[in-house]
């Protein structure tokens with residue numbers, strides 16, 4: 244612990260010296276001479292790391308390992324169907340990435356061009372990301388669970404010239420019509436020149452001649468060598484969309500050098516990664532966790548990274564542990580929602596499979612309740628594997644707060660202590676910094692080199708969202724408590740962002756989808772606690788005059804939201820409301836709606852500022868009846 248504390252202090256007190264040394268964990272083509280250049284003012288935020296260095300992320304994740312470990316497995320893919328697996332060595336990965344990079348280049352893709360990737364969890368997803376990185380093209384991966392509408396919005400926002408998809412995805416024994424969704428999305432994206440289609444299944448799909456290209460046809464004739472484009476450290480690596488409390492999803496932009504250093508360093512230390520480990524992060528590459536801890540972190544460290552196409556409960560709730568056993572997984576990283584779902588299925592599904600290869604267990608995406616933590620630790624890890632609860636965000640790029648295995652004492656439910664270079668600050672509503680034991684809003688004074696640089700196409704929103712409220716600090720949107728040992732306990736979002744099964748959604752987005760339906764006059768969405776998903780989605784909906792409050796319409800609205808955003812955003816509860824509770828200034832009182840959704844009718848508090856307190860009484864009657 245002393246050595247860790249000393250190293251942490253060094254990272255905060257002498258960041259230039261600390262990071263200049265740590266940044267050598269990646270290969271630089273032209274070494275940097277400057278480390279940090281950060282300017283956080285009221286109207287301008289400029290974050291630059293290693294700004295005069297050049298490197299290539301793909302070279303660092305692939306090429307540099309070929310000599311030393313060319314025959315080691317880089318990507319260990321397990322298909323949805325049990326037993327279906329593929330092992331891709333670093334040498335093979337190099338060939339596959341170069342061929343696709345040459346293919347993309349033949350389509351005119353180069354430095355700075357955007358490429359949207361809408362793929363299932365197949366090796367081609369990682370290969371596509373790396374091929375973009377090799378060319379200096381900016382990838383934007385869109386989670387395969389998003390609808391055509393949501394996909395189109397992201398493709399339009401990032402202005403992709405080329406998109407990559409698959410004919411179908413396969414998950415939990417079911418197929419997902421990815422190409423069909425892409426076709427629909429591209430109807431409103433005429434600027435997309437080419438659509439590359441991976442044949443995941445044998446199914447035929449509609450084909451647009453001249454636009455669509457089979458992945459295999461593209462790469463088949465390509466050379467397996469491709470010179471990487473040497474990028475400036477601050478050149479963009481990717482854009483990844485995430486939900487905020489208002490408006491449309493934000494294109495979080497990450498750059499090359501700092502992000503890659505942060506990925507490699509955090510992957511090594513937080514998971515105590517060592518040569519020979521089999522590292523499995525169960526996230527989807529469509530989320531930041533997949534970017535940083537399936538692709539960039541593990542591959543930068545020359546690890547074997549597991550990629551799983553399926554779901555934890557198919558065909559049986561033993562699936563995760565079977566994969567661990569079959570492939571000798573040593574480090575396993577998943578989300579509390581999966582842990583809770585499996586816990587509910589019973590210990591026997593875990594116990595019947597050998598888990599002796601496991602060494603470290605990680606958790607990410609939402610607060611892990613102590614009960615799930617203990618089950619994970621005692622049942623899954625047999626009491627011998629530390630549970631590493633990691634707190635971070637799409638925006639921070641890499642892990643910010645986490646225990647270090649074998650070093651930090653563990654407290655179930657706490658993400659423990661800040662990682663190197665990370666300086667958390669708790670503030671109250673008025674922006675006063677809170678010292679010692681305290682509970683407040685979590686900000687970061689420093690977040691290390693991996694933090695986002697801007698919102699693609701909207702630098703003003705970047706400042707407004709993260710830096711305006713508390714000058715000089717990055718505001719995370721989370722509430723947090725610091726205990727007597729200086730350990731951090733994340734209490735959840737304090738804005739209108741909800742976390743459903745580890746998926747981040749803006750309530751405004753779901754409301755937007757609901758009011759787009761012709762029957763809906765107004766809608767308000769709140770989260771409520773759910774034992775497995777963390778939060779469920781409760782929508783209060785006011786219909787237009789003359790529309791009937793029917794079960795059929797309820798179902799139609801659910802389907803409507805699924806088509807607009809995706810299945811993850813479908814409301815669990817739709818409650819009809821003749822009106823929504825509003826203040827005299829017209830603001831919806833979400834505090835009251837949250838209590839109603841939780842069924843805490845007795846705790847509604849002061850409703851006297853409402854225009855019409857009768858509105859609440861009517862909604863409360865329904866809540867009472869539901870209880």
Ligand code: PRX
Nearest residue numbers: 607608609610633634635636637733736747
């Ligand atoms: O509220 C926090 C929660 O997830 C949010 C970030 O979501 P996203 O950008 O989708 O990234 C998720 C994966 C990094 C945070 O603002 N969150 C994430 N990890 C934890 C967490 N809440 C509590 N404990 C965590 N370990």
